[in-house]
Amino acid sequence: MRWLQKIKVQLLLFFVVFGPGIITAVADNDAGGVATYTVAAALYGMASSFLIIPQTILLAVTQEIGARIAIVCRKGLGDLIRERYGVRISLLIFCIYFIANQGVVLQNVSGLKASLQLFSFPWQLSLIGICLLLIVTVIKFNYKKLQQIFLFMILFYLTYVLSAFLSHPDWGEVIQETFIWPQKINIFDFRFWFSRMAVMGTTITVWGQFFVSSYILDKKLTIEHLKHEKIEVFLGAIITNFFSLMMVVAVAFTLFHNNIKVNNVYEAALAIKPLAGNFAVVLFSLGLFSASLLGLTIVPLATAYVFSEMFGTEGSLDSSFSSGKMFYSFFIIQILIGLIATLFPATNLFKLTLYADYINAALLPMIFFFLIKFSESKELMGDYVSKRFTSIFVRASGIIITILVIMTFAGKIFRLY
């Protein structure tokens, strides 16, 4: 019976840490993520998830570094950048980060708008109502309550699993295209790799790297939680990529197989309707709604966390509005800008979010640099410096991503595609 007791203790310990890793990772599949997966899957089918396993490992490894830094140093990534690199670099990074996150917020507000339109609600009013409710909820509720809400929202991602099954997938093709070698498309096509890059960019995000450390810090985990937190982060990475795979399946076996190209999620949902039935569309919209809402909460929070870390103001979900004024202000500002931009019919959301994606991608190598620097510093991490595999893997990925970012930029500038 002792082993039973042991398992019980381990499970209890796991539930203590449960939250940050899964919430951060799943929130990576926000409205922008859903849109990118959908558009890419309509174009390239299951091949758009090719190399999903290395991608999962990269997400897991980078998130694990963030988590480890937060638990060992008891400081967030923003804290360390300010303390080690001074006010100038901090301000520069924060400005870029703010703009990049604003773009992601915009994606989520427009995702919310699309899902409201799919349910044919009066979207303007509902949008304003939801945003205000969101702001009040985050200010009023403490960390524990908010985390319960986040975890509940994650359950809605299961709708994508159902949608995937409703599309009657050919699992053999899924395995062939995703895990072995894509045959349905020309893999040496440059455009495919740009699109694949975009898909990865929505999964491994800059804000995700900052958020996981800030959020763990706010949860006040200590060194004895490290082992379980690592498992939780890995689990989060696997679940996230599983959900995104299911999204791709749902789109690939409907739109891609019928050769229907779409520009955004709204068009995709409408196009799926005759192919997979009304129920599939409802599920798809519900998933989009919850993904947008989760992203719309987490991303502005990620901005607010980094501001209060870099400039030292009180910043915790447990703090009251008066003591965490700056923290909550940044949260509110980002949502309001996103809301107003979406309410103006003249704004070209598609273009704006595209630019945000580029900024995000350009910032990513920089963040990798900090992750490597901090996690390998003996002075900061003591016995918990990165293991050899982690170091090499993150370095290699950093280099590959940097090359891809430069290529994507060059491609945009010289109009290669």
Next chain:
Amino acid sequence: MLYFSEIKEKQVITDKNVILGKLDDVIFLAAETPLITKMVIRKRDNELMIIPMEYLLKFNNCITMASNYKPSELIENELYIRKNLLDKQIIDVAGNKVIRVNDVVIQDKNETTFYIAGVDIGIRGILRRLKLKKYALPIYRFFRSQTHPHYLCWTDIQPLELAKGNVQLKKERTHLEKMRAEDLADYLEKINIKNANHIIEMLDEKQAASVLGELNVNFQSAIFSHFPPDKAAKLLSFVDTDEATDLLLSQNETRRENILLLLPDNKRSELEHLLSLSYSPIGKLITTGYLTVQSSETVGQVLKQIKEKTMNFPSLNYVYVINPENHLVGVFTVHELLIQNADEVVHNFMIQNVVVVHLTTPKELVIKKMIKYKLFALPVIDQQKKILGIITFDDIAETLLKYL
């Protein structure tokens, strides 16, 4: 007063004009008096070298060291500004995050002795670090936004916590919002006049006035003399009248006249009146912050007058009663007033036997009277029993302190 951000990267040379390198960091003693003990110099080959302050000869555009310097090491109780203080998170006693250290304020005691006076936690500190202060301040002014310098004194910081990587305060965050004028004054008196003047100039007039009011007389006059007449006049309108008199008396006659001319009429006549009394020992202590009422007025009327006339008084303990000829005939406390009915006439409850002093009364006697009769203020009257002003206990308290 220097800022760390301004001295960092300064060229370091020896007295024989050999370039040693650039100032990279500064080492200080983590104690109640954070004396700067060593300088860290980054040589051209990027190696760091620590030189004790004893070898410092000059500190101006560049730092000059004696050429017979001997490199040294960090010892116990010593910390680096950059590594242990700058950009670090400040937390209060309860562990709440307050803000980060944006810059470090360094004080020069003399040519070659420096210590840390405090830390800059304001937006100005950030702008200075970004070398944007020049451009940003006009923009701020345009929006009439405040960029008050925001400092924390070293006395508020627990030096022992620094070594653990925390900048911890001795107070709660909520007590920090505004440094009390009295504390700032105490602090200013410790540093030299030039620096105090520097700090006062950065405060707004109201704040500067209350700080100035708390300084000792020598300091007051020294700082006050530095102000141009218009600024001095503005400042005077914020300080209590007895302090204003003191300040004016510390100036020479022409300057006094110049400043008085710039004051609004009512304030000027009030001050001129007090100045005319200042020849006597207690004349300088007299304030005009008192209220007189007629003995036929009702409690309601008095309350109305208190609301209308005493808004700018530092305090109000007694109301003095006069007859139509302006003779002092009675007194009552605010407490006595409050317990009466609104239609009660002053004459019925005032105390007629008023304890008074004259301009010729020596200070010691004033103190004795105050203590004996347990009064917070005494009216000063002339031969015709007319009130000239009052002396309040807080003005006398300073004299009392000297006897302790």
